[in-house]
Amino acid sequence: KERVLVVVQLAGGNDGLNTLVPFRDDLYYKARPKVGIARAKSLKIADDFALHPEAGELRKLFDAGELAVVPNVGYPNPNRSHFRATEIWETATPEK
Secondary structure, X not given: OOOOOOXXXXXXXXXXXXXXXXXXXXXXXXXXXXXXXXXXXXXXXXXXXXXXXXXXXXXXXXHOOOOOOOOOOOOXXXXXXXXXXXXXXXXXXXXX
């Protein structure tokens, strides 16, 4: 009955907004007119969030109470550099 924390880091072409979709946010669809996940195809898990339609296995874990999702995680004063953000995430060191 031990609790286990599993952190999934998605690297490459996938990103958090197309994995955990803010499907009720019109700004999401305005900013992503070609790559936004359609509301009708997304897998709703909360009032404001849904999973990507290919994340059915994650949805099963969520429905079983075995998965929690923490949206909007970041660090103070981001500089909007993908490479620096990756370095901060991988080292947990925001200072240079």
